[in-house]
Amino acid sequence: MLKIGVGPSSSHTLGPWRASERFLQVLIDKNLIENISSVKVDLYGSLSLTGKGHATDLAVMLGLSGADPEYVPVQDIQIIIDQIKLTQKLKLAKQQKIDFIPERDIIFNADFLPFHANGMKFTATLSSGEKHEEIYYSIGGGFIVQEKNDEEAVEIQNAGEYPFPIQNALQLSKYCAEQNRPISEIVFENEKILRSEEQIDHEIGRIWKTMLECMYIGCHTEGTLPGGLHVRRRAYDTHKNLIGDVKYASPQEWLEAIRKTEVKFRQILKWVSCYALAVNEVNASLGRVVTAPTNGSAGVIPAVLMYYLTIENHNAGFDEIKRFLLVAGEIGSIFKKGSTISAAMGGCQAEIGVSSAMAAGALTELMGGSPEQVMVAAEIAMEHHLGLTCDPVGGLVQVPCIERNSMGAIKAINAAELALDTDPKNVKVPLDQVINTMWETAKDMNSKYKETSQGGLAIRVALADC
Numbered sequence: 470m471l472k473i474g475v476g477p478s479s480s481h482t483l484g485p486w487r488a489s490e491r492f493l494q495v496l497i498d499k500n501l502i503e504n505i506s507s508v509k510v511d512l513y514g515s516l517s518l519t520g521k522g523h524a525t526d527l528a529v530m531l532g533l534s535g536a537d538p539e540y541v542p543v544q545d546i547q548i549i550i551d552q553i554k555l556t557q558k559l560k561l562a563k564q565q566k567i568d569f570i571p572e573r574d575i576i577f578n579a580d581f582l583p584f585h586a587n588g589m590k591f592t593a594t595l596s597s598g599e600k601h602e603e604i605y606y607s608i609g610g611g612f613i614v615q616e617k618n619d620e621e622a623v624e625i626q627n628a629g630e631y632p633f634p635i636q637n638a639l640q641l642s643k644y645c646a647e648q649n650r651p652i653s654e655i656v657f658e659n660e661k662i663l664r665s666e667e668q669i670d671h672e673i674g675r676i677w678k679t680m681l682e683c684m685y686i687g688c689h690t691e692g693t694l695p696g697g698l699h700v701r702r703r704a705y706d707t708h709k710n711l712i713g714d715v716k717y718a719s720p721q722e723w724l725e726a727i728r729k730t731e732v733k734f735r736q737i738l739k740w741v742s743c744y745a746l747a748v749n750e751v752n753a754s755l756g757r758v759v760t761a762p763t764n765g766s767a768g769v770i771p772a773v774l775m776y777y778l779t780i781e782n783h784n785a786g787f788d789e790i791k792r793f794l795l796v797a798g799e800i801g802s803i804f805k806k807g808s809t810i811s812a813a814m815g816g817c818q819a820e821i822g823v824s825s826a827m828a829a830g831a832l833t834e835l836m837g838g839s840p841e842q843v844m845v846a847a848e849i850a851m852e853h854h855l856g857l858t859c860d861p862v863g864g865l866v867q868v869p870c871i872e873r874n875s876m877g878a879i880k881a882i883n884a885a886e887l888a889l890d891t892d893p894k895n896v897k898v899p900l901d902q903v904i905n906t907m908w909e910t911a912k913d914m915n916s917k918y919k920e921t922s923q924g925g926l927a928i929r930v931a932l933a934d935c
Contacts, residue, residue, distance in 0.1 A: 470801040470827075471676050471770075471794060472611045472760045474538040475546065476752030477866035479764040480587050480811050480920075481516055481523030484607025489532025491613065492591040492603050493562045502565050504595045508533060509574050513588035514581035515813035516607065518921045522696065522864025524755060526575045529589075535563040543757055582606070585614070586813035586919060609811030609819065610762040610801075631659040638803055638844050638900035645840035652830075652840050653792040656799045670791065676759050677790050678720075680748070680771035683758050685720035687747025694753045696865045704747035711739060724775075728783045737780055741882065742875040744772035749871040762801040762810045765817075765866050766824035768874030770797055773828035773881050777835055789835055797831040800847050807901065808908035812859035812920040815911030817870075821877040822854030822907065828881035833888050846888035848900040850881050855903075856910055858918035860925030869926060 474483040489510075496502045510529050512520050520526060527550050531541070534549055541549075553559050559569035582588030585606035593601045606614045633644045633655050644655050660669050688708035694700040712730060717723040732740065748768035752758045761770040774793050778785050801810065804823045809815040830847040838846065854877070862868040917924030 470610060470760075470762050470798040470805070472539075473676065473679050473757065474611055474760060474764065475528075475541070475543065476524075476755050476758050476764050476767075478523040478525075479611040479760040479762075480607045480609045480813060481520060481525045482528045483538055483611035483760065483764065484587065484609075484613050485512075485516065485525050485589055486528040486532040486538050487611060488589055488605035488607065488613050489529050489591070490535075490537075491605065491615070492593075493533065493535070495603060496593060496601065497562065499601075501593070501595065501601060502561060504597070505561060505565055505567060505593050506596045507567055507574070507594045508559075508561065508569065509576065509592045509594075511576045511578055511590040511592070513578045513590070514586040515920045516587045516589060517577040517579055518923065519861060519864035520577060522861065522922070523866060526571060527755075529575055530559065530569075530571065533559055533561055533569075535560070543755065546755060585811075586916075587811065607811075609809060609814070610805065611760050611764075612805075631662050633659055635659070635799065635803065636806055638847075638904070641799065641803070642840055642844060651792075651834055652799060652843055653795040653834060656795040660795070670787075673791050673794055674787065676794060677774075677787075679757060679759050680761075680774070681720045681724060683751050683756065683767075684744050684747045684771055684775065685717075685723050686756065687749075687751045688723075688743065690750070694750060694867055695755075696753070696863065696867065698863055698865055698867055700753070700867045700871070702750045704743050704750055707739060707743040707746065711736060711743065724778065727779045732780060737776075738879060740779065741772050741776050741878050744775045745769060745874040745878045746871060748772070749866070749874045753865065753867050753871065761797070762805070762823055762827065763812070763820045765812065765870050766820040766874060766877065768871075769821065769824035769877040769881060770794075770828045770831070772874070772878040773832050776878070776882060777832060781836070785835075793831040793835055796834050796843065797827040800827045800830045800843075803900075804851075804904055804907075807904040809911060814919065815907065816857055816914050816919050817859040817873065818851070818854045818857040818907055819911065820859070821873045822851050822857055824874075825850040825854060825877040825881045825884070828878065829884035829888070832881065832885040836885060836889055838885070838889050839893070841893035842888045842891065844900040845891050845893055845896055846881075846885045848896070848898055848903045849884040849887055850877075851900075851903050851907060852898065853880060853884075855907060856914070858914065858925055859920040860918055860927040861920065861922055862927050862930045864922045864927075868930070
C-alpha cells in the first residue's frame with residue numbers, strides 16, 4: 470500500500486509508468502524488443518480526461534524509456550522528456566531506439582474501457598508489420614491489473630500463503646483477539662512471508678525516509694507550482710512562521726529541531742497542516758512521494774505520523790514508525806479489497822477518506838488503543854468523508870487536493886481521540902459496514918465527480934482567472 474514514486478498521481482502517473490514498464494518486460498520476455506519499430510499508447514476514460522494535468526503522457530514516456538520512478542533523479546525527469554520531444558526518438562528500455570512523437574503516439578480517448586475508468590492500451594508494431602497489444606488498468610495507489618480476456622482481469626502483485634489471511638476488518642479483529650496481539654504484530658507476521666525481517670525494516674525505513682525528505686523539501690521550497698493555476702506554495706511560509714528562518718543540514722536534524730521547539734496549543738493544527746501541505750506541494754511538482762494510499766492523498770499519513778513524533782511522543786523512534794506504517798498499510802489494504810482506493814472509481818472519498826482512516830487507525834494503536842478502537846478510529850474517519858467528490862481544477866492535483874490532505878490529517882487525529890474515548894461495544898457502525906457503504910456511494914456517484922474535471926469546482930473555476 471505504501472509505494473515510493475513520482476507525483477502527481479498514483480493512478481494517473483505511477484500506474485501508467487508501471488504499466489509501461491510491464492509492457493516492456495513482456496516484449497523483452499518474448500524476445501521482441503529488438504524488432505520493435507514503433508509503439509502507440511491509447512489512454513481511456515479518466516486517464517484521458519485528466520491525463521495531461523496528471524502528467525500521464527510524461528509517465529508513459531518515462532516508463533517506456535526504462536526510468537524507474539523509485540530511483541530516477543527527479544531533476545532528470547524533465548531532461549529525459551525534453552530529449553524525447555526534441556529528437557522525436559525514444560529508446561525502449563534503454564535498448565531499442567524508435568521514432569516517437571508524443572502528440573502522435575500517445576492518444577487521449579475520451580471513451581471508457583469496460584473494466585475500469587483508468588484504462589490504457591499499448592500497441593507495439595514489429596519491423597515485419599506484426600502488432601503486439603496489451604491492455605492494462607490503473608486501479609489506484611500505483612496498482613495495475615492486466616486484461617487477460619473479456620471476462621477477467623488479473624492483478625499484477627506478489628502472493629503468498631499468509632498465516633493470517635485478511636479480507637476484511639472482522640477477520641483482522643478475530644486474529645487479534647485469538648492471538649492477544651495488536652494489529653501491527655499480526656500484519657508483521659504476514660509481511661514475513663514475503664521478505665525477511667531485515668528486508669521489512671529496510672523497506673519501512675526507506676518509506677519513512679522518503680516521507681520525511683518530502684516534508685522537509687516542501688517546508689523549505691518557496692515559489693509557485695507548475696501547471697498553469699499559479700498556485701503559491703504555502704508550506705514554506707507556514708513553516709517559516711512556526712520555526713523561523715533557520716537552516717538545517719538534513720531532514721533528520723530538522724525533525725529533532727522541531728521536537729525541541731515549544732509548540733503552543735493553537736499551533737498544533739498549523740504544524741499538522743504544514744506537514745500535509747508540504748508533501749502535496751512536492752507531489753504537485755513531480756517530486757518523489759510515498760503513495761499513502763495514493764499520491765493525491767500522500768500528505769495525510771506522514772503529517773499524522775509527524776504529529777505523533779513531534780507533539781505526542783518525543784522519545785518515539787523506528788519501532789513506533791514501523792508499527793504506525795504496518796497498521797496504516799493493513800487498513801488501506803482492507804479498503805482496497807472491500808471498496809476502492811481509486812478516485813476515478815469512487816471520488817475523493819477513496820483517496821483522502823481512505824488515507825484519513827489509515828492514519829486514524831495507526832495513530833490509535835500508538836496512543837494505546839485496542840485493536841477494536843483502531844477499527845473504530847478508521848470507521849469514524851471514513852464515515853465523515855463519505856461522498857467526497859474528486860473534481861480537480863484543470864485536471865491538476867492541486868485545487869482542492871492539496872488542502873484536502875490537511876483536512877484529512879486533522880480529521881484523522883480527531884477520529885483517533887474520539888476512538889480512544891469510545892467503548893467499541895457501543896459502536897453502531899462497524900468498519901466493514903462503512904467500507905461497504907463507501908463502495909455503494911461510489912457506484913451511485915455521478916461519473917463527472919470521479920476525477921474527470923467535468924463537474925464541481927473543475928467547471929466553476931476558469932484557468933484564465935487563476
